[in-house]
Amino acid sequence: MPIQSTRLAICPGSFDPLTLGHVAIISRALSLFDRVVIAVSVNIRKQPLFTLDERAAMIRASFPGETRIEVEQLTGLLAEWGRTRGAVAIVKGLRAASDFEYELQMAQMNRHLNPELDTLFLPTEAGNSFVSSSLVKEVAALGGDVQALVPPHVHAVLMVRLAERAASALRAMPEVAESGA
Numbered sequence: 001m002p003i004q005s006t007r008l009a010i011c012p013g014s015f016d017p018l019t020l021g022h023v024a025i026i027s028r029a030l031s032l033f034d035r036v037v038i039a040v041s042v043n044i045r046k047q048p049l050f051t052l053d054e055r056a057a058m059i060r061a062s063f064p065g066e067t068r069i070e071v072e073q074l075t076g077l078l079a080e081w082g083r084t085r086g087a088v089a090i091v092k093g094l095r096a097a098s099d100f101e102y103e104l105q106m107a108q109m110n111r112h113l114n115p116e117l118d119t120l121f122l123p124t125e126a127g128n129s130f131v132s133s134s135l136v137k138e139v140a141a142l143g144g145d146v147q148a149l150v151p152p153h154v155h156a157v158l159m160v161r162l163a164e165r166a167a168s169a170l171r172a173m174p175e176v177a178e179s180g181a
């Protein structure tokens with residue numbers, strides 16, 4: 001009789017916000033592993049637009065009814081967290097050679113910290129190779145159309161948040177604050 005074991009992979013990232021590039025990688029991880037935990041993580045190099053709660057909620061809404069996916073928030077070390085969850089792999093998308101250096105360094109550090117947790121790189125589909133959360137935010141903030149790059153509910157929330165940010169930046173300008181507008 002075959003030995004049954006559940007193979008768990010982690011898809012970590014800032015997901016600020018989730019893009020269709022992320023959705024494609026998570027879906028492919030699901031076809032390779034039994035279960036996938038999406039670890040919505042703090043990246044100390046980045047200043048997020050959305051809270052961890054907001055980012056996790058947007059991800060959950062993108063995989064309705066998918067029982068093999070869990071979404072969790074990660075504020076500590078990924079390698080240690082993976083150990084406690086019994087994960088066997090970290091799955092990450094690679095868009096271009098420019099991603100590779102940083103991703104390789106993280107993969108090697110994670111392996112140093114937890115040799116039982118390997119990293120698997122999946123090349124993104126060509127159509128997603130230019131898609132990043134940072135560029136989506138930048139383009140949307142400048143009025144560009146990013147509708148085709150993120151799930152519809154993410155697009156709606158992104159538009160609201162950017163409008164809020166723009167309004168609060170305007171209120172913070174001395175001449176606007178003084179006028180009471």
Ligand code: PNS
Nearest residue numbers: 012013014041042043076077078106109
């Ligand atoms: O989407 P990102 O921002 O490129 O993902 C980077 C992320 C969140 C995966 C990375 O910063 C991370 O693993 N953060 C968790 C804290 C940690 O373990 N840091 C050491 C990484 S070797």
